[in-house]
Amino acid sequence: MTIKVLIVDDSALIRSLLTQVINSQRDMEAVGAAPDPYAAREMIKALNPDVLTLDVEMPRMDGLDFLERLMRLRPMPVLMFSSLTESGTEITLRALELGAVDFIAKPKLDIARTIESYSDEIAEKIRMVARARIRRHLPGTEAAPRPRQVASLGSLGTTEKVVLIGSSTGGTEAVKDLLVQLPPDFPGVLITQHMPETFTKSFADRLNRVCPKLTVVEARGGERVLPGHVFIAPGHSHLLLKRSGANYVTELSQDAPVNRHRPSVDVLFHSAAKTAGVNAIGVILTGMGRDGADGMLDMKRCGAHTFAQDEASCVVYGMPRAAVEAGGVDEVVSLPEMGEKLVSYLVSTGKVGHRV
DSSP: OOEEEEEEOSOHHHHHHHHHHHHTSTTEEEEEEESSHHHHHHHHHHHOOSEEEEESSOSSSOHHHHHHHHHHHSOOOEEEEEOSSHHHHHHHHHHHHHTOOEEEEOOSSSHHHHHHHTHHHHHHHHHHHHHSOOOOOOTTSOSSOOOOOOOOOGGGGGOOOEEEEEEOTTHHHHHHHHHTTSOTTOOOEEEEEOOOHHHHHHHHHHHHHHOTTSEEEEOOSSOBOOTTEEEEOOTTSEEEEEEETTEEEEEEEOOOOBTTBSSOHHHHHHHHHHHTGGGEEEEEOSBSSOTTHHHHHHHHHTTOEEEEEOGGGOSSBSHHHHHHHHTOOSEEEOHHHHHHHHHHHHHHTOSSOOOO
16 A cells, blocks of 8 residues: 655755655655745545645744644644744754654755665654654543553652663653653653653753653763653764663663664563663663563563553554563553552562662
């Protein structure tokens, strides 16, 4: 089946280049190219595309306003084209919150050569976006069931447990929806989310604002992992869990990408299997590919308890499916119930974890 793509961008050069990239693929076709949202609206009605590529900065109506109206009235898979500036990062995170599935950084210099160099990535993302689960966004409502708030752990605040989370496509919102469920004395959390390095600090800062019960930061390496603290892997380095005496600490590595990713979920999970063993809890959320599947199996074999997000609540059921099929998952849980399940598991295992 051919994927029909509508390109929305005010740059005639970008529209032409993307059309060439898309039409060079056997399984997709650029059915139209609109210079602004008003033209796009009419083309959507006439052409019924499967995927929209959408620029943010456009005349007459900006991309975010158009995206918000689109996801309310005619939800469809959207791939954003974003600049790598600080303001571009914030806008992109807002677009993902509004329902865009994923994004690609828009080049500033030598546009033709840059787009040609990552034409395979563009095509791969369009294929993935076309398969994504899309939900209608209505004003004043949640796109998904509201997550359940979890009570304090009380005496479990001294637990030796540590929680490791991996996610990719759709993960920025899934991570947020999980963290807002958690109590302030929840064990320390390390997260690898596939993102460019210019995005991860803004992502961590945003989570810190919307999750007031927790302290969320981009990991710098060497931080002590304490209850109520969350560390996001920076986009330029793998994040690992290590020991320093009696404490867990973060460590960063610029070793080669794993599964084409740095940071890689597998790297984080393998380090947790080695460092924390039975005291580790693994969580794999929505995402494309199989990064994290081998690491989660390693965690389970070392005595960790592991969770995967269920298909119905995933934007892309790729990484969780791979982890389940590899045999590394103990429980498959919907995202709105994940926080409650994690706390229930902690309570069931007692007041403190096993010393390593």
